[in-house]
Amino acid sequence: MAKLQKSIDKRNALIKATIELVNNDGFHAAPMSKIAKTANVSPATIYLYFDNKQDLVNKTYIEVKAVYTKYAFETYDKNMSVEKGFELIWKRIADFKIKESDNAMFLAQCDNTPMIDEPSRKEGIKHLQSLLDLWERGKKEQIIKPISDYLLYAYSINPLSFLMMVQNRDAFQLNDTHIQEAYQAAWDSIKL
Amino acid sequence: MAKLQKSIDKRNALIKATIELVNNDGFHAAPMSKIAKTANVSPATIYLYFDNKQDLVNKTYIEVKAVYTKYAFETYDKNMSVEKGFELIWKRIADFKIKESDNAMFLAQCDNTPMIDEPSRKEGIKHLQSLLDLWERGKKEQIIKPISDYLLYAYSINPLSFLMMVQNRDAFQLNDTHIQEAYQAAWDSIKL
DNA sequence: AAAAAAAGAATGAACGTTCATTTTTATATA
DNA sequence: TATATAAAAATGAACGTTCATTCTTTTTTT
16 A cells, blocks of 8 residues: 555545444444445545555554544643643543544444454553553652552543443433532542 | 244353354454354254344343343342442452453443444343442432432443453453452442 | 254355556646 | 646446355254
8 A cells, every 4th residue: 555645535534434334333334335435435445545444443443542642631731730630631531522422432342342453452552651651650649549550540531431421322411510520539539 | 033942052052152252353253154153053043043143142142231230239138238238249240250251341342332232232221220229229328429320330330341351451460459449449439 | 753953055145355447636848 | 838648546346255144955853
């Protein structure tokens, strides 16, 4: 596959179509022909931009993950206090899951199925380094619990996935009070 | 599909094969022919027990969910204190995710993709009524926070999914200390 | 010997991917 | 600036394969 100068538009349309169709029907019901049609492109054109279906999905995943991370750390600054930094990042993540729910739903699906290959999965994790650094600092300053990063992640960040998923499937509507309560629960579970 | 008197064994083998293959490769890479072969059965035989592939997956989901719920509430008794009841249920769920990790992984995949149809999903949720009842009681007795059940679930039960998923993919090995820390974080996040 | 259960082979549809061709764009020449 | 030409980008149709499902026959059970 050669470098293409033109039509980043088409590539974007393909990524967008992939997210949309995988969200609606799942990987197994998102055929290349349908992805092409949704992106207003010939099936053959997909192969000018991606090696094959697996490659398309991998690259979509990595790209969405990058958008997610950028969004999450947008308002964060390394000089902030640990508590303030955590609050900002947490609330940005919540924001992302509400406002960019298509992207968030796609990530949730990728993170819970064998649909993405291991190298791409590893690539996607890298972006969270800033959060790990923050926790490291928090542990040093004895502000957050001296426990594994997995536990910290599980109890402070991951519940958001479930919360937002529920929002999409049920009548439960999230409002500012819910968000504040959820943030409080998150902080409570990791602070010393 | 008629009622079959015989060979519950074959049905079980099919359910087991479905779980195994979906776990390894995902729904999209678990063809009926492969499921049949894994279960040591002819492809045609599947259709004596299930209407079609969707039906097979739906019923597998409902069955695994039932096993999960039975396991979770095995040691629970309605006359226990709210705190003790919660601890028992929580630890049984953790136990299930460690000891029956195949079942747990399958459920995680089903709960995060459009692979299961909505009626079956609804069916699967019903089983958690006992937990909702416990929380109801906890709120009345002013022992746990007066917040939405979704939030309670997200912060106390759901993080376990992530934790166990990590265990399967990384070097991170769960031990009793982790479990105790995690339980404490769970209880901290919901108790008043 | 009849009925139920299971099997393997067969079927049409749908899939990912490639091929042969056309359309568009960029470059060179006058 | 206008025209010719080469390269790049994009296409629709076609390919071989694999899929879910069904059909016909065989085996097992009653």
